[in-house]
Amino acid sequence: MTRLLNGPWTRLARAHWAPLAALGVLTLLTAVLAVTLPASTAAGYDRAAAAALGPAPAVRVEGKARADAATAAVPNGAAMAHHARAWASLLPPDLAEATGPGQPSITTDPMAVTGDHRPRLVALSWDPGSADRVEYVAGGPPLNKSPTGGDAGVVDVAVSQRYADRFGHRVGDRLDLTDEAAGPLRARITGLYRPEDPADPYWTAREQVLRPMTRSLGLGGEADVAAALTDQGGYTRLAAAPDRRLTYTWRFPVQPDAVGAGDAAATAAALEAYRTAVEGRTGIFPCAVESSLGDDLAAYAGRLRTARSVLGLAVGGLAAVAAGVLLLAAGLLADRLRPPLAAMRARGASLPQLAAPACALAAVAVLPAAALGYAAGRLLDAGPPQDASASAVAALAALTVAVPGAAVLRERTPSAAGRDSEPAAGRPSRRRLVLDGLLVALAAIGVALLRRRGTDAGADAGADPLVAAVPVLLGAALGALVLRGYPYLLRAAGPLLRRRPGAVAFLGLARAARQSAIGALPLAVLLLAAAMAGFTATVDAGLQRGQDRAAWSRVGADARVSADRLRSDAVARLRAVDGVTGVVPARIVPGVTTGDDPAPITLIAVDLDAYRDLAPGVPGPPATGGTLLSPAAADIVGSGPATLGRYGIDDVRVPAGAGRVERFPGQTAGGAFAIVPYGDVTADGFPAEYFVAGTGLDAAALRAAAHGTGAELRADVLRDMTDAPMVTVVHRTFSGGALIAAAFGLLTVLLVLIVGARARAETVARLRVLGLGRRQGRALALVEIAPVLLCATGAGWALGLLLPVITGPVVDLRPYTGGFAATAHFPGAAATLGLLAALLLAGTAAVLVDRAFDARRGADRRTGDRPA
Structure with a gap:
């Protein structure tokens, strides 16, 4: 040694x-x-793969049918469960490993609530999963025993506590509903509920069951939309009207942790195979796979x-x-x-x-x-x-x-x-x-x-x-x-x-x-x-x-406020908000057309000189020109002078040789839009946007000052990109x-x-x-x-x-x-x-x-x- x-x-x-x-x-x-x-x-x-799938990824098998054609295939809850197992058996292995058990539900089309109030729409839903995840603060769950027992013309439902508080409903109140296909329907409120766990991901795709949502009806109109819960007996009563349209959904939630970088391609391919398998199944009304999973995975x-x-x-x-x-x-x-x-x-x-x-x-x-x-x-x-x-x-x-x-x-x-x-x-x-x-x-x-x-x-x-x-x-x-x-x-x-x-x-x-x-x-x-x-x-x-550059192009300024219509005092109110140094308004008129081509064009009336001074770093508008056309709009208008118009506004002339613009904030890339001087459109009642410059801006304050429907800050957009x-x-x-x-x-x-x-x-x-x-x-x-x-x-x-x-x-x-x-x-x-x-x-x-x-x-x- x-x-x-x-x-x-x-x-x-x-x-x-x-x-x-x-x-x-x-x-x-x-x-x-x-x-x-x-x-x-x-x-x-x-x-990143988990984040790309969104907050509530799912694969939904969805079918829409009239009651007289659908009840033969789905007469009761046992049949719903049977079809859930059948859809699950068709899932390819890569997709089956990434999804959880099926969650069936049946929902009517939104029905108008009659009465002298703001437009309201209510859909009735038989959703066993939601019924198992709520607790009642007043009354109890709906109990529709049979189509003829009790008050046969009334469907018992339960609504969320937030819906009842907002519209002043109590247990025992009745809702008069109008179904465009099946006619009038009366619903009775038997209970008010709230979620046992508001943070449960189950509710991410079912927000209307918990609270009323605001939906645009077009032409500046809005409605409050919600869903009320019923039971199997309520479904039977709803299906008694043969013309009633029902939506049958079997939702398979995707576990975000089950799809990683190595599984993304296989999962996307499995989803396409599942679409084919669902479309080819017989023994039930036509159904299709509805899911954003394929697009999300392709972008990822x-x-x-x-x-x-x-x-x-x-x-x-x-x-x-x-x-x-x-x-x-x-x-x-x-x-x-x-x-x-x-x-x-x-x-x-x-x-x-x-x-x-x-x-x-x-x-x-x-x-x-x-x-x-x-x-x-x-x-x-x-x-x-x-x-x-x-x-x-x-x-x-x-x-x-x-x-x-x-x-x-x-x-x-x-x-x-x-x-x-x-x-x-x-x-x-x-x-x-x-x-x-x-x-x-x-x-x-x-x-x-x-x-x-x-x-x-x-x-x-x-x-x-x-x-x-x-x-x-x-x-x-x-x-x-x-x-x-x-x-x-x-x-x-x-x-x-x-x-x-x-x-x-x-x-x-x-x-x-x-x-x-x-x-x-x-x-x-x-x-x-x-x-x-x-x-x-x-x-x-x-x-x-x-x-x-992308944040500037999307917002168009330090902030952009959207409103359902232009208000005369909005610019002054916006200038008074802390941090604001400049405001440029714009009128947005959708659906204008030429006399020769019915293709719709979005008309944007804005003072381009003032806008360029407000936000000179925004890519898109060229340094010169008062009337600008996107490539799609130029194809519609043509090379010569043209007239743009629609109901509610005076005709707007587009001169020959108008300039071109590839992008403009708030407009879809590749869309058809035309930018004209602000004074060419004077009509009210159309949507408006306000481009705001400043520092330390607050979105809520800007939205409130303009009576707006939304506000977007460039700093928030940039942070979302970088994060x-x-x-x-x-x-x-x-x-x-x-x-x-x-x-x-x-x-x-x-x-x-x-x-x-x-x-x-x-x-x-x-x-x-x-x-x-x-x-x-x-x-x-x-x-x-x-x-x-x-x-x-x-x-x-x-x-x-x-x-x-x-x-x-x-x-x-x-x-x-x-x-x-x-x-x-x-x-x-x-x-x-x-x-x-x-x-x-x-x-x-x-x-x-x-x-x-x-x-x-x-x-x-x-x-x-x-x-x-």
Whole structure:
């Protein structure tokens, strides 16, 4: 045991414990990131999938039929339950796993409540699920025993307490209802109820059962709509009228947690298969599947495809940075092992005798750290574990362990010992030139293929290795070009520095030009880290700009207030609201037509000059023109002058050659609308909108001041966009990736400084004998590292800024910006300051490391001292 502990490789490990420890720590950190980053991203994708389904996702089988045709198939509750089981049996496995038990209900069409009051509509519903989830505060549940027992002409119902309080109803009151198809109907209120659990998701799709809702009737009219509960006997009495129209619904709620990113495509396909199965079922009146699940999942698939494509670029580059740092640490360890390996080779040791122990020495530091990092990443529970994480950790560990073995192959002859190559001096070999040309060619081919394919390769395009490899290939190609141009930059700076007083600048460049071949790897790592930071900063800034444009386009100002009609005092009342600095009103007249084409056009009467002054940043209205037509409206109106009109307004003339407008706030993209001067429409009784400018606005106060039906704030719209789950995943991954890349870049600088600090301290000590002062030594440390830092970070930052343009259609963020292109532009001041701060930290690290090693005993030499 003693002999083993004192063996040559054990002594070598003790002698080089510092680089071994650094290699172990870097492996640990890389393994943790390899596990947590993909897991947290996958968890974010799953959360976004759940949010995309809405508050009450469901698959509904719905059929509408007259009572005389429907009661034969559904005579009672047992038949309803039987059909619920039949519909459930048709669910495809992927959809069945995501849905819960069926919830049947039968509802009449809304019926008008007669009386001298605001229009009211009430639908009678037999909903066993609702009946089981309410508690009665007055009276009791309806009890309709038979169609002829008791008062056969009256249906017993129960209404919500909020409905009764609003309209002054009590137990025993009667409602006179009018059914357009079946005639009059009388309902008696037997009880008032409230929900046992108002937060139960069951009520999200049944709000009318709990409280009256307001519904627009068109032409500015509104009605209060509610639903009253009845029982099986009430259904039998309702079905006694053969002409009564009934809606039969079997609702299968979707469990949001059951649909994740990996299940979205299969669930959408299963929904389409279920539609076909439901339409083909016989033995019941025609039914169809009604669900927004397909559209929600399709929209989510587009956002997911974009996120995977964009994040694939960032994560691929980040993985290359982490791998580069590990390889650099292993390379520096191998470089430290060269002298003893060369000595052992000179004494007759064979290459296998050197390679195996050298790899074992690295494995002692790498393998335990990799296992510990993987276990720590799993324990952090950042999200569902990804299979790629274990593969990545294993591949990086194996590659890192193999580096010292590769270094042994360089010691084929004893004369190789101590021979340094200087990439900044001499002429590159043909092998290096071929390798550099190959990297440039691969990068160009990768970019060409990526731009040709775009994001049309399907939902898995983001997981394509080609997407992740493009930044790495570009970084490697640019790094090769920078290395080729690096010597020429140093040579060009040499004559200029010789003319300066003092020798610090000249000596610093001379030492920078004499870096060993291992010095090429730090430059490549720093370049790629800067490229990733620049790329994420640029894309994030473009995303924010696109979302800001989308918010302006949707609202049209800082706020937009909608009203059922324009009021003469509304503008003055709005100006009096706190924070308001300007108001521009607009009349909205729907359904105008030309004499030649009955297609409807929405007429917008607004003072465009005042509106442009109020909100100059809104994309859409051009800088000139008083009458503007959307493309759809221009197709209807034609090229010549036209007249627009409808009942209730005077005709409006549209001159020939009217301008074009693609968008206008409040109007659907692609819709037919015309913008005319505000004075061209003077009629009242039509909807109105008020565009409001100001700060610190309150939506409720604006709505009340204008007697409005709704108010929308630009700040709220922008917040909803930026806080969307998928946008949050992209933003957090970009922010975290930029910080991780910067941290790895600084670790690279620190690692190179510390590993080379001892040799540099000896060189500086010799220069001290020649009169170099301590302050000049600190300056020399900065000058030595400055060329690599500036070349690598400058080239990498430029590549990062251009990467969104180079990759083209892959970085298409329009699903997150309401259709607006998130064009790449220079990142904000925070990113630029972050780059300067990173450079400052690197320079500070160079000075601190130089000071730490310079303070050691024996660092200074005296005349006559010999090197150790």
